[in-house]
Amino acid sequence: MLLHRPGNRVYGILAFDVASDAVSIELEEGHSWDDITTFPSYGSLNDEIVTVSGVTADTVTVERGTTATTHRAGSILFSAVIAEDVTDLQDVVTGSLVDVTGGRDFDGVIRTYDSSNLLVSDSAIPDMVVNVSPGRCVISNRLNWLTASEATAVFVAPVANPRIDLVQFTLHDGVTVKTGTEGPAPAAPALDANSIALAEVYHRVGETSIKDANDAVNGYITDRRVWL
Numbered sequence: 001m002l003l004h005r006p007g008n009r010v011y012g013i014l015a016f017d018v019a020s021d022a023v024s025i026e027l028e029e030g031h032s033w034d035d036i037t038t039f040p041s042y043g044s045l046n047d048e049i050v051t052v053s054g055v056t057a058d059t060v061t062v063e064r065g066t067t068a069t070t071h072r073a074g075s076i077l078f079s080a081v082i083a084e085d086v087t088d089l090q091d092v093v094t095g096s097l098v099d100v101t102g103g104r105d106f107d108g109v110i111r112t113y114d115s116s117n118l119l120v121s122d123s124a125i126p127d128m129v130v131n132v133s134p135g136r137c138v139i140s141n142r143l144n145w146l147t148a149s150e151a152t153a154v155f156v157a158p159v160a161n162p163r164i165d166l167v168q169f170t171l172h173d174g175v176t177v178k179t180g181t182e183g184p185a186p187a188a189p190a191l192d193a194n195s196i197a198l199a200e201v202y203h204r205v206g207e208t209s210i211k212d213a214n215d216a217v218n219g220y221i222t223d224r225r226v227w228l
Contacts, residue, residue: 003040003081005110007161007207008128008168010032010033010035010079011033011076011078011079012027012028012033012058012060012076012077012078013028013031013074013075013077013110013136013143014026014027014028014040014045014071015027015072015073015076015172016057016072016073017070017071017072017073018045019070019072020064020068020069020070020087020151021064021068023062023063023064024049024059024060024061024062025045025059025060025061025062025075026059027059027060027092028057028058028060030111030112031058032071033060033077033156034055034057034080036052036079037056039052039053039054040052040053040063042079043060043078043080043134044077044078044079044080045061045077045078046069046071046073046074046075047067047069048063048064048065048067048068048069048071049065049067049080050063050064050065050073060077074145075145076138080149082132107139107140107196107226108137108138108196108225109135109198109226109227109228110135110136110138110226111227111228116133117135117136117137117225118132118133118135118136118137118146118169118198119133119223119224119225120133120167120198120199120201120221120223121135121212122209122210122211122221123151125210126210127209127210128154128155128208128209128210129151129152129153129155129210130151130152130155130167130199130210130221131150131151131166131199132146132150132152132175132198133146134146134147134148134149134197137169137196139169139171139194139195139196140171140194142171144169144171144174146169150174150175155177155201155203155210156204157204157206157219158182158203158205158207159169159205160184160205161181161182161186161205162182162183162184162202162203162205163180163182163183163186163203164186164187164188164189164200164203165177165178165179165200166178166179166180166188166191166197166199166200166201167196167197167199168192168195168196168197168198169195169196170189170192170194170195171194171195175198176192176195178191178192186202188200193227195224196225196226197224197225198223198224198225199221199222199223199224199225200222201219201220201221201222202214202219202221202222202223203219204218207208209217
């Protein structure tokens with residue numbers, strides 16, 4: 001039995017493909033596996049459980065079990081704890097693989113050193129379009145990514161009252177925009193299933209552009225990213 005460790009959120013992204021007999025795994029820079037100081041530890045790599053015997057810089061040394069298989073670059077090595085090592089597991093179903101993330105606790109944007117991953121920002125010369133920077137995120141425990149900056153479709157200013165639109169990243173669909181409803185005190189629309197919020201865009205009647213900051217005249221962006 002296996003429990004993911006959402007409290008620690010220790011993970012790393014595979015820098016290269018991993019063969020089924022490999023005992024060293026190279027991670028991309030910025031991983032958090034060096035937070036683990038007690039070995040052996042355990043990792044969850046897709047459907048495979050590995051025993052981690054050490055971490056040196058970006059290299060994780062592992063022992064592979066009978067279920068060893070190949071893994072592609074970009075897969076995530078999560079830290080895990082074997083259920084037999086936990087004393088209070090009365091609620092865990094015997095023999096099952098239990099994901100205590102609830103399928104969504106791990107949803108969010110993978111942080112970079114400059115916090116630019118999937119950042120929503122205005123145009124160089126502000127207009128009625130916003131741009132989403134490249135980056136990676138996890139949705140329903142699946143790694144997703146945007147490889148190049150992407151501009152949204154042109155937003156339309158509200159007619160009678162303010163409106164809040166939601167810029168989101170949706171599993172399989174990438175960057176999408178959900179249009180809100182005009183009102184004196186507008187609220188952002190609900191997040192779609194299998195999506196994470198990137199930003200809200202507040203629109204004013206008569207606006208001619210959307211900006212990073214609120215200038216009290218035009219539309220503006222509010223960051224809604226949740227970091228992993």
